[in-house]
Amino acid sequence: DAGVTQSPTHLIKTRGQQVTLRCSPISGHKSVSWYQQVLGQGPQFIFQYYEKEERGRGNFPDRFSARQFPNYSSELNVNALLLGDSALYLCASSLTDRGRGETQYFGPGTRLLVL
Amino acid sequence: GDSVTQMEGPVTLSEEAFLTINCTYTATGYPSLFWYVQYPGEGLQLLLKATKADDKGSNKGFEATYRKETTSFHLEKGSVQVSDSAVYFCALSDRGSTLGRLYFGRGTQLTVWP
Numbered sequence: 106d107a108g109v110t111q112s113p114t115h116l117i118k119t120r121g122q123q124v125t126l127r128c129s130p131i132s133g134h135k136s137v138s139w140y141q142q143v144l145g146q147g148p149q150f151i152f153q154y155y156e157k158e159e160r161g162r163g164n165f166p167d168r169f170s171a172r173q174f175p176n177y178s179s180e181l182n183v184n185a186l187l188l189g190d191s192a193l194y195l196c197a198s199s200l201t202d203r204g205r206g207e208t209q210y211f212g213p214g215t216r217l218l219v220l
Numbered sequence: 221g222d223s224v225t226q227m228e229g230p231v232t233l234s235e236e237a238f239l240t241i242n243c244t245y246t247a248t249g250y251p252s253l254f255w256y257v258q259y260p261g262e263g264l265q266l267l268l269k270a271t272k273a274d275d276k277g278s279n280k281g282f283e284a285t286y287r288k289e290t291t292s293f294h295l296e297k298g299s300v301q302v303s304d305s306a307v308y309f310c311a312l313s314d315r316g317s318t319l320g321r322l323y324f325g326r327g328t329q330l331t332v333w334p
Contacts, residue, residue, distance in 0.1 A: 109263075111263075136320065138320070138321065138322075140322075145326075145327075146326055146327070147224075147309050147311075147324030147325050147326050147327050148264070148309075148322070148324050149324075150321040150322065150323075153320060153321060160320075161321060163321070195263055195264065197264075197322075199320060201320070207313075207320060208254075208266055208269065209266075209313075209320065209322060210266070211256075211263040211264040211265070212263050213262055213263040214262075214263045
């Protein structure tokens with residue numbers, strides 16, 4: 106089975122622009138989470154979606170938004186980009202939305218550079 | 221709130237040396253614990269996990285035991301290889317939460333020399 110896929114792999118934007126990142130979960134997985142990993146840090150939770158509904162949100166500004174589609178794929182949108190948004194954006198999928206030891210499987214990430 | 225603290229890196233070892241990477245956690249609930257590995261230029265791969273106290277997770281020669289009394293989940297390997305060079309992340313999720321978010325440590329860079 107294919108793993109979690111993300112597109113694009115790399116992206117360069119300038120300050121003030123908007124960006125959309127895409128994620129396809131493992132087949133059968135209904136939950137998608139997004140994480141931001143700044144260089145030299147651990148991933149930080151941004152959003153979790155389950156069955157097309159937002160289940161939780163981390164400490165990120167409203168410039169960050171996301172949605173999940175009927176096929177469980179997901180998009181992360183970031184508006185009004187800042188230099189500090191430069192990071193690796195990771196998507197993870199899991200069967201459900203619960204934290205009961207269920208494994209989250211990560212994609213390869215989208216590396217965003219904001220100039 | 222929930223958090224994970226990992227030992228500071230980088231860690232540099234010779235091939236076949238013994239590895240320990242320390243991880244301690246703070247959790248309001250009853251967490252599940254994970255070790256993820258990130259190879260250069262790649263995303264995260266699950267290395268091992270443990271879901272209750274005294275459980276031992278193991279994979280590819282790596283082991284970690286869930287110690288509730290010391291709130292720890294230290295990663296160990298008896299004999300490292302050059303191919304183990306990567307960044308290792310300790311993480312937790314709250315099993316009682318309605319949300320499956322992961323809390324990660326800062327990561328520990330491991331370099332193994334031949």
